[in-house]
Amino acid sequence: MNRMGTREPTRRQLLMRIGAAAGSMAAYQAMTQLGHAAGTDFSGFPSLSGARKGTTVLVLGAGLAGMLAAYELRKAGYDVRVLEYQNRSGGRNFTLRGGDTLTELGGATQHVGFAPGNYLNPGPWRIPYHHQGLLHYCKLFGVQLEPFIEVNHNAYLHDSDSFGGRPQRYRDVMTDFTGYTAELLAKAINQNKLDQPISADEQHDLLAAMKGWGLLDKNYGYSGTELVALRRGYDKMPGGGPDGAPTPSQPLGRAAIMKSGLWQWLAFNMSYEMQTTMFQPVGGMDMIGKGFAKHVNDIVTHNVKVTKIGQDGGGVTITYVDDQGSGAVTEAKAEYCVCTIPLPVLAEIEVQASAPMRAAIQAVPYASSVKVGLEFKRRFWEQDDQIYGGISFTNQPISQVSYPSTRYFTDGPGVMLGGYMFGPAAYAFSGMTPAERVEEALKQGSVLHPQYREEFSNGIGVAWSRMPWTLGCCSAWSEETRRAHYKAMTTMDNRLVLAGEHASHVGCWQEGAILSSVSAVTQLHQRAVSAA
Amino acid sequence: MRRVFHQALAALPTLPVVALALLPMRAAHADVASSVAGAGTTSTDGQVIYAQVCQGCHQANAKGATGAATIPALAGNPKLANAGYPIYVVLNGKGGMPWLGTMLNDTQVASVVGYVRTHFGNHYTDPVTPQDVAALRGPAPTPEK
Structure with missing residues (x-):
């Protein structure tokens, strides 16, 4: 209450006054300071001019962070090599299509039976408009984007204990x-x-x-x-x-x-990260990874497992094992290293770094997450229910189902996201066999769509805790670990710098990988130039 | 102690869902599933808790698995000899393993640790009590908003 009767100016009024008094440039600067006109912290592609040509760098991991580092450093004149555990580049940026196989820890192998053109993005699946770093690289590499439907007013909200359990x-x-x-x-x-x-x-x-x-x-x-x-x-x-x-x-x-309690999902969709417009690559999220790979795959060595990261005053020594063939052990040397290995893996590798960086690597666990993909013989959600893209939420463990934001009105089979879980439900689904995950998703999803059983064709269940190359989905910082370890995680340590979504404040999003890698290559470059 | 715990559990379903969402670990700022993380298992049966929480990583046979790194076996694991170690790790996590102390209460932790220490080729029969767990509980991590 203002007893004097004069009202505090609103933010908009304040901006208009600044604009009127000092011109539009001042208004723009004020807006930026008040946090209105900015996207994420992406201010442009890294500027790495003046590199000593041929300075050697080893990049560990060929996900988005690793491939960005390789791309930008090579462009700047560095001599770059990338080591990757998997037989493909892209990391968590990947897409499963018919004919693909997925083998998880414990040995279960799933054969994806989707029809041509259908896919599931088991990892990232949507891109907020303000993730400007990722969107800049999409544009640079010609990755075609289309709208991702987050909010669909004709989709369902469901609570088992409300309205007789009817969505x-x-x-x-x-x-x-x-x-x-x-x-x-x-x-x-x-x-x-x-x-x-x-x-x-x-x-x-x-x-x-x-x-x-x-x-x-x-x-x-x-x-x-x-x-x-x-x-x-x-x-x-x-x-x-x-x-x-x-x-x-x-x-x-x-x-x-x-x-x-259904209001919670209204509120969820109001959050900054879920606001329209959101995007997805046409044809699958891995189009982004492929866009990067086109420019760096010639310097990626696949199927090798890093077992030690050593460094001294002269450079880094990376020990790795040929994981598919001979089992041969190799030591590779370079002047600098960008390490993007996911923390659950890195925590088990000997790393020669300062005590604070080693403590940071040990301090941040990865969340568990599960996605289920279900192919149905026809797009009944469109044909029967007039639902075109978007998400239906439920308080059942599957949490939600989502309808493809692409290829509307097509005949033939379509793939729905049959469940997407974090937290306790993700632990429980991870412990199931793939067939059990699919069956449970069918059972719970039938409450939303009675057509499920009759229309079901085939399905897959992807448990991130069982992905052999990450052992988890993404970083789970707490307020305490952020305070204690974030700086050490993200600051170059002698010749070693870490990157990946875990080394950002945009955790669990691809944008975090992009921004962390921009920071990593910038630090590396500054150090290399000053050492020359 | 046990009676109190059961009363607390019985009260859970009447809480607003948003309160439950605060209990388990969530990835902050994440491309998370939704605003509702869901309730953890209410079982106090160690075998059930193992299946619902642990075997997603440690496998149904508790033998762990190896990919780019190794998820340790709990089967035949001498580190389980002293119950304090597995209790501490379940509460606080270790390396890539998340902390579970915000999702499981003292009785549940005692139950699942007791189960693992007496199955999968482990024969550590000294009892694990909720009091043992309570004594090892530190301050719970604060998930980022």
Whole structure:
């Protein structure tokens, strides 16, 4: 409360005043400082001019972070080699299609049976518009992008204990939750029941907002009026001809809406990282990895397992084993090393680094995550339910199902994401056989889509804790480990610098790999140039 | 102790889902599944907890597995001789292994540690109690928002 009656300027008012007083450049700078005009921390491709040509660098890992380092350092004149454990480049940026096989720890092998053109992105699957680093490299490498549908108002929200266990349309939950909230607040204002008095002006503004935002009637009530139908839709849709008049749909009960907890998924989709516009590469997420690989694969050695990272005043010595063929042990030497090996693997490798960096490597575990891909004989979600892309959420362990944001209206089979889990459900699904993961996803998903059993064709379940090359999905920092270890994790240690999503504040996103690698090659270059 | 625990568990389903989401470890700022991480297992049966939580990495036969690095075997593992070690690792994690102390309560940790120490070729029969676990609990990590 401001007793003097003068109101604090809003941020927008402040910006307009700055703009009016000092011109638009000042307004832009002020906006940036207030955090409005910025994307992620990507400020452009790394500028690595003046390198001593032929300075040798070993990059460990050919995921996005490793390939970015290789690409940028070679372009700057460094002599680069990349060592990769897998038989392919791309790391967690990968896509499974029909004909692919996936062998997990424990030995289970899945043969992907998807029809041509269908795929599952077991790892990253969506790109926020503000992940400008990743998007810049997509553009550079000609990776074609299309919209990823995060929010679909016609998809479902489901809570087993609400509404008789019946899934509700996202649109209905959103409209009713908003309407009832507005109604309650409007009533409180009109009855002067807010616990702090507000000015008559603000009362007026707030009531107008509640009416328009919540679609309230003239008595500030939220009821099944034709006005509400403009957002919520109709029980009988507007049509043509003599019987074309629509029937508005009726809201769900207020107490049931509030108790259901379904608002949480509305809130989830409001978060900065889920806001529209989101993107996906046309044809599968691995188009990005392939875009990088096209430029660096000639310097990648696949199928080798790093067993020791040594360094001294003269350079680095990387010991690795030919993991597929002879088992031969090799020592490779270079002046510098960029290590992008995932932490659960790196934590088991002898690393010659400062005590703080070694402690950081040991300190950050990886979260467990599971995705299930289900191919159905037809796109029943489109044909029967008018759901085109997007996500339906459920409080069942599968957490959600998602519909392909591509190839709409096509005949023939389509692949849905049949479950995407972190946390306890991911642990539980990881412990199942692949066939059990698929069966459990079918069972739970049938609650959302009764067509599941009849239309099912084939499926796969990918458990990140059992991926032999990461032993987990992605880094799980705590506030305590961030304070204690982040600086050591991300600061070049003599001749060794770490990169990967774990070495960023954008953990578990590809953007984190990009930004960490930009930082790593920049540090390496500064050190190499100053040493020359 | 045991009675109190069961009452606490019985209360869980009536909590708002958002409160449950705070319990298990989550990757911060992640491309996470949703805002709801879901509830952990409520079982106090060590065999059930092993299947629901541990075998995703350590395998159903507890023999671990080797890829780019090794997930250690729990089968025939002499490091289990002193119960304090596995209790500490389950609570706090180790290397790539996540901390599970925010997901499992003292009774559950005692139960699963007791199960592993008496199965898979391990024969450490001294009992593991919830009090043993409580004594080793440190401050819980704060997952990043």
